Amino acid sequence: xxxxxxxxxxxxxxxxxxxxxxxxxxxxxxxxxxxxxxxxxxxxxxxxxxxxxxxxxxxxxxxxxxxxxxxxxxxxxxxxxxxxxxxxxxxxxxxxxxxxxxxxxxxxxxxxxxxxxxxxxxxxxxxxxxxxxxxxxxxxxxxxxxxxxxxxxxxxxxxxxxxxxxxxxxxxxxxxxxxxxxxxxxxxxxxxxxxxxxxxxxxxxxxxxxxxxxxxxxxxxxxxxxxxxxxxxxxxxxxxxxxxxxxxxxxxxxxxxxxxxxxxxxxxxxxxxxxxxxxxxxxxxxxxxxxxxxxxxxxxxxxxxxxxxxxxxxxxxxxxxxxxxxxxxxxxxxxxxxxxxxxxxxxxxxxxxxxxxxxxxxxxxxxxxxxxxxxxxxxxxxxxxxxxxxxxxxxxxxxxxxxxxxxxxxxxxxxxxxxxxxxxxxxxxxxxxxxxxxxxxxxxxxxxxxxxxxxx
Amino acid sequence: xxxxxxxxxxxxxxxxxxxxxxxxxxxxxxxxxxxxxxxxxxxxxxxxxxxxxxxxxxxxxxxxxxxxxxxxxxxxxxxxxxxxxxxxxxxxxxxxxxxxxxxxxxxxxxxxxxxxxxxxxxxxxxxxxxxxxxxxxxxxxxxxxxxxxxxxxxxxxx
Numbered sequence: 001x002x003x004x005x006x007x008x009x010x011x012x013x014x015x016x017x018x019x020x021x022x023x024x025x026x027x028x029x030x031x032x033x034x035x036x037x038x039x040x041x042x043x044x045x046x047x048x049x050x051x052x053x054x055x056x057x058x059x060x061x062x063x064x065x066x067x068x069x070x071x072x073x074x075x076x077x078x079x080x081x082x083x084x085x086x087x088x089x090x091x092x093x094x095x096x097x098x099x100x101x102x103x104x105x106x107x108x109x110x111x112x113x114x115x116x117x118x119x120x121x122x123x124x125x126x127x128x129x130x131x132x133x134x135x136x137x138x139x140x141x142x143x144x145x146x147x148x149x150x151x152x153x154x155x156x157x158x159x160x161x162x163x164x165x166x167x168x169x170x171x172x173x174x175x176x177x178x179x180x181x182x183x184x185x186x187x188x189x190x191x192x193x194x195x196x197x198x199x200x201x202x203x204x205x206x207x208x209x210x211x212x213x214x215x216x217x218x219x220x221x222x223x224x225x226x227x228x229x230x231x232x233x234x235x236x237x238x239x240x241x242x243x244x245x246x247x248x249x250x251x252x253x254x255x256x257x258x259x260x261x262x263x264x265x266x267x268x269x270x271x272x273x274x275x276x277x278x279x280x281x282x283x284x285x286x287x288x289x290x291x292x293x294x295x296x297x298x299x300x301x302x303x304x305x306x307x308x309x310x311x312x313x314x315x316x317x318x319x320x321x322x323x324x325x326x327x328x329x330x331x332x333x334x335x336x337x338x339x340x341x342x343x344x345x346x347x348x349x350x351x352x353x354x355x356x357x358x359x360x361x362x363x364x365x366x367x368x369x370x371x372x373x374x375x376x377x378x379x380x381x382x383x384x385x386x387x388x389x390x391x392x393x394x395x396x397x398x399x400x401x402x403x404x405x406x407x408x409x410x411x412x413x414x415x416x417x418x419x420x421x422x423x424x425x426x427x428x429x430x431x432x433x434x435x436x437x438x439x440x441x442x443x444x445x446x447x448x449x450x451x452x453x454x455x456x
Numbered sequence: 457x458x459x460x461x462x463x464x465x466x467x468x469x470x471x472x473x474x475x476x477x478x479x480x481x482x483x484x485x486x487x488x489x490x491x492x493x494x495x496x497x498x499x500x501x502x503x504x505x506x507x508x509x510x511x512x513x514x515x516x517x518x519x520x521x522x523x524x525x526x527x528x529x530x531x532x533x534x535x536x537x538x539x540x541x542x543x544x545x546x547x548x549x550x551x552x553x554x555x556x557x558x559x560x561x562x563x564x565x566x567x568x569x570x571x572x573x574x575x576x577x578x579x580x581x582x583x584x585x586x587x588x589x590x591x592x593x594x595x596x597x598x599x600x601x602x603x604x605x606x607x608x609x610x611x612x613x614x
Binding site: 091136138140225230233236 | 531
């Protein structure tokens with residue numbers, strides 16, 4: 001019997017365990033939202049409580065896929081972080097950014113468009129935070145050179161990174177989590193989400209031009225400053241850069257083929273991280289490993305265990321029954337509810353705990369609709385698939401709604417403030433919320449047209 | 457010898473409310489000891505208490521844009537950028553840029569303690585405090601240099 005089927009047959013009674021787990025879950029959520037305690041601390045302590053209070057056995061938390069830590073997600077994240085940490089000092093990202101600015105010929109609108117595109121593509125292949133963290137400093141420099149306000153550029157990059165990240169399995173943590181739980185491969189994401197993101201990105205660039213096209217003007221002599229920059233000077237370590245690009249190419253090819261080759265994405269990424277560490281010839285891996293975003297990794301681990309607790313006691317199952325009652329079992333209505341609710345939820349709360357909760361909820365829902373199906377037949381049921389894509393689109397694109405909706409936004413706001421350009425919550429939302437609504441509207445049309453009208 | 461034997465009196469101080477423009481002007485003309493004009497660092501007093509210290513390095517740190525610290529962008533700066541950025545921060549207050557955690561010594565600190573602190577923390581100057589934690593003077597790295605020269609000359613004289 002598969003795990004999913006086990007979940008379906010799990011007895012679910014509102015006993016003391018049920019309420020204990022529910023209280024831990026709700027308190028943890030509330031604390032994470034309040035930001036009174038660091039979210040990683042909340043997640044780890046909540047996880048510990050689930051174990052100490054015997055809601056979950058340690059064995060379940062550490063070794064059972066359904067209730068515990070999703071090591072596929074953990075190793076995928078760690079490995080990609082290691083690859084990027086090894087790549088950062090080569091100057092590759094500065095090179096790309098300077099080259100982009102020069103391609104823009106020092107014209108602010110062209111530069112903004114190219115930067116948004118580059119950010120989207122890099123975010124689709126790497127994580128959003130890294131992309132923004134590497135491109136934003138160059139953006140600030142370019143804005144100073146052109147004597148223009150950097151804020152529109154920075155906000156455009158944050159929004160583009162969240163849009164771009166939605167396109168692939170590895171682009172954004174919600175996708176990584178969905179892929180792992182729903183057993184979806186890299187190609188499925190490319191096939192189902194990338195077309196939507198291309199359309200959305202085109203619309204986004206059009207909107208950028210509409211808003212900023214007339215406002216951004218610079219003196220010709222300032223453009224010269226950009227044109228005089230030599231992007232080749234950014235490359236600090238050409239040999240390591242070659243090695244990094246070689247490994248990155250292997251990793252991306254590996255992602256494209258992982259479904260066919262029967263490897264999990266984490267295996268591909270771990271191979272890349274191990275290989276690049278080996279090729280770097282480092283005898284001191286300490287600092288590369290220390291730079292891994294451990295608070296994020298531990299946040300995931302704690303969260304998986306907390307969610308495992310409420311899955312085990314049946315809270316998630318109860319929630320899934322309620323959702324189905326709300327939509328009367330209509331799959332199109334359910335997918336739209338998931339998409340729009342996810343978007344607004346992710347705009348205000350961390351989309352990682354949200355998706356961690358929604359994944360088992362969707363599986364429980366499927367269990368009730370198709371009790372006779374199991375495993376891949378259940379997870380990949382043609383009628384269920386649009387729900388996964390709706391969740392991914394809603395949760396990722398929803399991050400654009402507010403300054404706290406996605407980590408990339410938080411980073412950009414922080415960098416801008418340090419540069420003396422405060423972006424208020426309202427100012428970010430003035431750009432972010434309309435973009436979020438526009439992109440989710442486009443996603444709505446996409447999902448409706450593709451899965452419910454054309455059925456392809 | 458002790459800190460109080462080599463320290464130089466403090467003739468001028470800044471307040472946290474002083475603008476950088478004014479601070480730089482005051483540092484430029486400040487006198488230190490006999491015949492020296494211009495200092496590269498000054499203590500900041502708030503209500504008579506030591507609130508911080510400002511050096512040329514602190515001012516440069518305020519002038520260099522924050523994004524330059526995050527990544528290697530030195531090659532992509534342009535002629536005139538330093539001057540432009542300097543004008544941008546001219547109105548900033550000393551209180552915003554000063555080093556708050558000032559490393560100080562007591563009047564009776566041996567010179568070795570002064571030397572150790574300067575090398576460990578890469579300092580050029582150490583404010584000297586009396587028992588009531590009031591600043592009574594400043595030991596400059598140059599004063600230590602003179603002490604070293606003295607020691608070497610004494611030895612030669614033996």
